[in-house]
Amino acid sequence: MLIELSGSTPPANQIADQLRGLISSGQLAAEDKLPSVRQLARDLSVAPGTVAKAYRALESDGFVTAQPGGSTRVSSTASTTNRRVIEAARALSAQCAKAGVPLDEAVRILRATWGA
Incomplete structure (x- = not known):
């Protein structure tokens, strides 16, 4: 994933949009585990709160589910695009x-x- 920190779209939205695309295209399948908030934040050089905000948006939209213990997985009900x-x-x-x-x-x- 690539994040444009100087772009007009907030980084959390960019992260959520890219993950939505990966899920919708089937590149991330149901029950696949996403990186931890801290790991993805390190990988993308953004604050953990930015990744947490993206994960919350994805959960709200039904793309991911937060598991007890802190792991986040692709929702079993997330659908792929034709x-x-x-x-x-x-x-x-x-x-x-x-x-x-x-x-x-x-x-x-x-x-x-x-x-x-």
């Missing part, structure tokens, strides 16, 4: 990377074409 949608997203990602289109621009394009 495989064809994931493949299309990967194709879009590859095309954007090949063309030098930055992520924020790709997101703007996707939003502009949503439902069209």
